[in-house]
Amino acid sequence: MSSRQALPGFNLSLGYTLTWLSLIVLIPLAAVFIKTAELSLAQFWTAVSSPRVVASYHLSFGASLAAAAINTVFGMLLAWSLVRYNFPGKKIVDSLVDLPFALPTAVAGIALTALWAGNGWIGRIVESFGLKVAFTPVGVLLALVFIGLPFVVRTVQPVLEDLEFEIEEASTSLGANRWQTIRQVIFPTLYPALLTGFALAFARAVGEYGSVIFIAGNMPMVSEITPLMIITKLEQYDYRGATAIATVMLLLSFILLITINSLQAWTAKRTGKAQ
Numbered sequence: 260m261s262s263r264q265a266l267p268g269f270n271l272s273l274g275y276t277l278t279w280l281s282l283i284v285l286i287p288l289a290a291v292f293i294k295t296a297e298l299s300l301a302q303f304w305t306a307v308s309s310p311r312v313v314a315s316y317h318l319s320f321g322a323s324l325a326a327a328a329i330n331t332v333f334g335m336l337l338a339w340s341l342v343r344y345n346f347p348g349k350k351i352v353d354s355l356v357d358l359p360f361a362l363p364t365a366v367a368g369i370a371l372t373a374l375w376a377g378n379g380w381i382g383r384i385v386e387s388f389g390l391k392v393a394f395t396p397v398g399v400l401l402a403l404v405f406i407g408l409p410f411v412v413r414t415v416q417p418v419l420e421d422l423e424f425e426i427e428e429a430s431t432s433l434g435a436n437r438w439q440t441i442r443q444v445i446f447p448t449l450y451p452a453l454l455t456g457f458a459l460a461f462a463r464a465v466g467e468y469g470s471v472i473f474i475a476g477n478m479p480m481v482s483e484i485t486p487l488m489i490i491t492k493l494e495q496y497d498y499r500g501a502t503a504i505a506t507v508m509l510l511l512s513f514i515l516l517i518t519i520n521s522l523q524a525w526t527a528k529r530t531g532k533a534q
Contacts (some may be wrong), residue, residue, distance in 0.1 A: 334411025364469025411456035417432025
């Protein structure tokens with residue numbers, strides 16, 4: 260006697276899933292490769308390897324990796340504070356973590372620029388010490404940190420909530436100091452979640468445009484991001500050049516994400532958390 264289930268069977272569910280995935284993800288991505296294939300190899304190489312475009316690769320991927328690393332550290336500390344401690348305004352802080360999710364990216368970019376520009380509240384103070392944030396690569400990094408922090412916090416927070424405090428007490432009772440407890444008990448449990456948060460923050464940052472475009476200054480060879488190069492090509496009606504740059508960006512992002520996910524799977528298997 261076959262069991263009845265509320266959800267459709269495997270074949271029907273798989274069919275719906277593949278159809279939806281194809282319409283939303285696979286077909287648009289295939290269109291990028293098809294459009295790029297209209298270029299000859301020499302034309303493709305010229306489009307994706309010009310000094311200005313290469314400089315944008317360095318900034319986009321370098322700043323995205325740096326922002327994801329910063330968010331991993333401070334996101335873990337923020338998640339730890341929200342889970343382990345009670346303090347005045349905790350619910351407000353917890354709600355503010357999600358602000359970059361709800362805030363339009365253009366609004367975030369304008370707000371950050373207004374704060375960190377030379378005549379801004381914070382920028383005025385910073386520049387008095389000879390430092391400049393707005394309209395530099397540092398401004399790009401700042402914007403990417405802002406939009407990526409929630410991914411790490413919301414990924415690590417549930418894991419910390421499931422981590423029983425008694426485990427830390429048991430470690431302490433067995434003679435471990437605080438650093439040993441963090442390194443040998445807490446960190447191995449959080450490591451897969453931290454890698455996931457890092458990957459999500461990186462993926463969010465590498466394609467970011469709205470919050471970066473205002474604070475970057477968009478100076479050639481200095482503070483131009485790769486999405487801006489794609490927009491510039493589109494404005495020049497160079498659709499094949501735009502898709503060529505998009506293809507390189509897509510492939511590099513895919514390689515980095517596969518590497519991170521493979522490391523996460525290896526870590527989960529090593530720690531006995533593989534499904």
